[in-house]
Amino acid sequence: MRATLHSSQWLSRDVREVILxxxxxxxYRPGQYVSIARTDREPRCYSMARAPSGDNRIALHVRRWPGGSFSDVVMNESRTGDEFDITGPLGTFAFPDGVGPVVMLATGTGVAPFLAMLESALPANASRPITLYWGGRGNEDLYAQDAIGDWMARFQRFRFVPVLSGRGDGYVQDVAAQEMADPANTHVLACGNTRMTDDAFARLVAEAASPVASFASDAFTPATYESGASAAAALGPDSSAQSVVRMHCGGQCLQARAGETVLRTLKAAGLPVMSVCGGKASCGTCLVELDAAWSERVPPCSRTERSLLSCLPDAGPLSRLSCQIRVTQELDGLALRLPSNNPTIKELSV
Ligand SMILES: Cc1cc2nc3c(=O)[nH]c(=O)nc-3n(C[C@H](O)[C@H](O)[C@H](O)COP(=O)(O)OP(=O)(O)OC[C@H]3O[C@@H](n4cnc5c(N)ncnc54)[C@H](O)[C@@H]3O)c2cc1C
Ligand code: FES
Structure with missing residues (x-):
């Protein structure tokens, strides 16, 4: 749908609140995000930073990356009244059901979905312990302290723990793990950079002596995360002929590595395919069309993939999300093509 820029203001030296x-x-549910684009640019994802309020406006917290296509260039050129295309709401990140303590781990603008969750969850869960650990360089990076201070005053079970690298506090996931009294009953949510969300999962679930009751994360994977070069480097040289699977894309023959996703294989071959949500099956920008002969042979869609495909106007019966198909020996010879309205292809042909 289209959305108009209602207003924007700086919340800190590099984070801007954008109201659309x-x-x-x-x-939408607090925790979800939208994909947003100006017609001449690739879309980017941003989480809603406020709970739904009935005025049909959404607030996004956009951290400025110098030279960043959306967060710097588009934001600098945008004025009140400008229009954007938005898709959403997207994602399944949500406040956990139950009664056990909730621990929220945020770095930078990863706090945005938590602010939306806290706004709606605190009044409804006054007796449930909720702790927000928020990491930044210095106190000036933790920009939402008025709202947080107000919640601390009103809700006794709500705790806020700033974790500042500038004063050597360490990482949010380490501080939270050290303070966690009863992991088996604690529900953990993590949002922000991929290094933190991955490390938090390893520390609190995969490698934990006593794993937490539940763990959910939303990583702010950059859209440029898997450039062709980095995907190719990650795939490495063809050391084992056994694990190499042939794939055909639009007349080009590619070598895929078993175990990798089709998306990564296409990127490693330098094909113009996007992955705005970083492989979460929620943006639809990695769409491919299978050759009809392969439609029954590729493993079927998960519920999440099917549900996204059903909302994408450009998806047809042979469409799949390339980030969701894992290459196996059974897919040797897989034939597919990029959709003709792939926005990157349009850009290249201009
Ligand atoms: C599900 C989801 C939700 C998101 N929600 C938010 C949100 O609420 N707020 C928010 O600020 N961002 C959020 N992001 C990240 C956002 O979508 C963009 O990736 C980010 O704003 C950069 O986009 P850009 O077009 O400005 O930069 P790009 O043009 O994509 O990148 C330009 C350069 O900026 C640098 N860069 C960009 N992102 C990173 C990074 N994460 N780590 C290191 N370097 C980087 C790199 O040098 C890169 O080459 C979310 C991402 C996802 C997948
Ligand atoms: S990369 Fe977003 S759906 Fe595949």
Whole structure:
């Protein structure tokens, strides 16, 4: 749908709050995000930073990356009244059900979905212990302290722990793990950079002597995360002929590595395929069309993939998300093509 830029303001030296008015009703759960694009640019994902309020406006917290396509260039050129295309709500990140303590781990603007969750969850869960650990360089990076201070005053079971690298506090996941009294009953949510979310999962679940009751994360994977070069480097040289699977894309023959996703294989071959959500099956930008002969042979869609495909206007019966198909020996010879309306292909042909 289209959305108009209602207003924007700096919350800190590099984070801007952007308020948008969608042209149609947008109902979402705190924790979800939208994909947003100006017509001449690739889309980017941003989490809603406020709970739904009935005015059909959404607030996004956009951290500025110098030279960043959306966070710097588009934001600098945008003015009140400008229009964008938004897709959403997307994602399944949500406040956990139950009664056990909730621990929120955020780095930078990873706090955005937590602010939305806290706004709606605190009044409804006054007796449930909720702790927000928020990491930044210095106190000036932790920009939402008025709202947080207000919640601390009103809700006794809510704790806020700033974790500042500038004063040597360490990492949010380490501080939280050290303070966690009862992991088996604690529900953990992590949001922010991929290094933190991966490390938190390893520390609190995969390698933990006593894993936490539940763990969910939303990593702010950069859209440029898997450039062709980095995907190719990650795949490495063809050391084992056994594990190499042939794939055909639009007349080009590619070598895929068993175990990798089709998306990564396409990127490693330098093909113009995007992955705005970083492989979460929620943006649809990695769409491919299978050759009809392969539609029954590729493992079927998961519920998440099917549900996204059903909302994508460009998806047809042979469409799949390339980030969701893992290459196996059974897929040797897999034939597919990029959709003709792939935005990157359009850009290249211009
Ligand atoms: C599900 C999801 C939700 C997200 N929610 C938010 C949100 O609420 N707020 C928010 O600020 N961002 C969020 N992001 C990240 C956001 O979508 C963009 O990736 C980010 O704003 C950079 O986009 P850009 O176009 O400005 O930069 P790009 O043009 O994509 O990148 C330009 C350069 O910036 C640098 N860069 C960009 N991102 C990173 C990074 N994470 N780590 C290191 N270097 C980087 C790199 O040098 C890169 O080459 C989210 C991402 C996902 C997948
Ligand atoms: S990369 Fe977003 S759905 Fe595949």
């Amino acid at each position: 008015s969608p042209h149609e009703s947008l109902s």
